[in-house]
Amino acid sequence: MFTGIVQTRLPIHHVERKADFATFVLKFDDQLRAGLEIGASVALNGTCLTAREINGELVSFDAIGQTLAVTNLGALETGHEVNIERAAKMGDEIGGHMISGHVMGQVAVVERIESEHNLVLWFERPSELAPYLLDKGYVALNGCSLTIAEVGDDRFSVHLIPETRDVTTFGTAKVGDLINLEADPHTQAVVDTVTRLLGDSQLLVQLTERLAGKG
Structure with a gap:
């Protein structure tokens, strides 16, 4: 981890x-x-x-x-x-969020907005990953724990402080670069569980209606 x-x-x-x-x-x-x-x-x-x-x-x-x-x-x-x-060791300070190192896919940088003290990067938000990429949620991009700042229909952004720009490769990231993405595992677990339960609930309703002679 x-x-x-x-x-x-x-x-x-x-x-x-x-x-x-x-x-x-x-x-x-x-x-x-x-x-x-x-x-x-x-x-x-x-x-x-x-x-x-x-x-x-x-x-x-x-x-x-x-x-x-x-x-x-x-x-x-x-x-x-x-x-x-x-890899993290027992007792280490967790300054970001827990990451497995199992990348889910790659997303492209679609816009770079840079100022003296701030860097905003916008990434594509593909449909298969969109449910896990939520406003103010966590995401790991090229292994860096970041908070999602804004979410659009097909893209999302993160804001990078100077320290992050200096230590990581994001300081030189450019439009078109493909970045490894791992969704926050807690968000993924909740979204997948709720989706599964909703699916089961809908199936239960259909079965109940059929048993009642409505289907």
């Missing part, structure tokens, strides 16, 4: 690609590498990956075809920057 508080952004040192498979190698400094072991979970752009090898400063992570297809990791090349967060 992760908290959505991105620790840093790092460039991809190099990428090794095979059929439906890729290995991403990054250079971790001493602080980021402290206590890291093979098998540990690290989020790259909000995607939970497992540390496969640790060779000095170089740490490698494997991604299978499904991960490459669903997330923006499939488009990463050497030099591209990614948001990094080490």
